[in-house]
Amino acid sequence: MATPLTADALARALRGEGVALSEHTNWRTHNRNHKGPWGPVHGVMLHHTAGTDSLRLCRAGTAALPGPLCTGLITKDGTLHLLGNGRTNHAGSGSAAVLEAVRAERPLPAPGPDAVDGNARFYGFEIENLGNGRDPYPAAQLATAERLSTAICRAHGWSAASVIAHKEWTRRKIDPSFPMLVIRARIAARLDSGPKPPPPAPVPAPVAYEPFPGAAFFVPGRRSELITAVGRRLVAEGCGRYATGPGPVWTGADVLSYAAWQRKLGYVGAAADGIPGRISWDKLRVPRG
The missing domain is CATH 1.10.101 (Muramoyl-pentapeptide Carboxypeptidase; domain 1)
Structure with a gap:
């Protein structure tokens, strides 16, 4: 359970973990907070888009489901496009038992009836993919999913157990179409290894000059x-x-x-x-x- 990161704190955490960012216009204030509370937050939820033109859709949404549809979208090249900050239409209703397991950082149960508003409780990130089992997830894309999840977990002091899939939240969904055990193991390893600061700038050796001999x-x-x-x-x-x-x-x-x-x-x-x-x-x- 945590107070949501501010926009600046979120961007700083992501950059600190080496995430390549594209910050879209007004992303810091683009949200659905007028529809309900944003926070306290308990974890990160990953999705796949299941379609094309993902960037426009995730930012604007549809008439039936207004945008933003996520905090950010990971495109195929591994760029994280920041589109919203706050409550976004990404999770919908889900299992109270799953939410309780995430809060306690315990293994997830099978999702029960949809009873809890996930939009208020999870950061949501879409991953550009058709989700048909044939559309690949490039290495750069998966690396960004790992890094952004690690960044948020590190900022809140969470473990990798705080990162879940949409398909683990509700029986209505099948996304994302990759094994969550694998991505959570990668996040856990990155959290254990600690942040990797940039190498220190080389310090030039002092140059001594000959004194004037007269x-x-x-x-x-x-x-x-x-x-x-x-x-x-x-x-x-x-x-x-x-x-x-x-x-x-x-x-x-x-x-x-x-x-x-x-x-x-x-x-x-x-x-x-x-x-x-x-x-x-x-x-x-x-x-x-």
């Missing part, structure tokens, strides 16, 4: 692997003026290359003399090591 370091003939690293950064910045290299010895080619870097930064005249200064060095970002 202008006196850069004298002709100085040998250091740091000079090779400087040359590689200059080449990467499009400022390399090397016939060969760069290499570990500070040469005139390094001076010309660094002067090109200084000019790229906007230095002119004597300020672009090819000898590193602290500001231009920090902007070059020579990796440590």
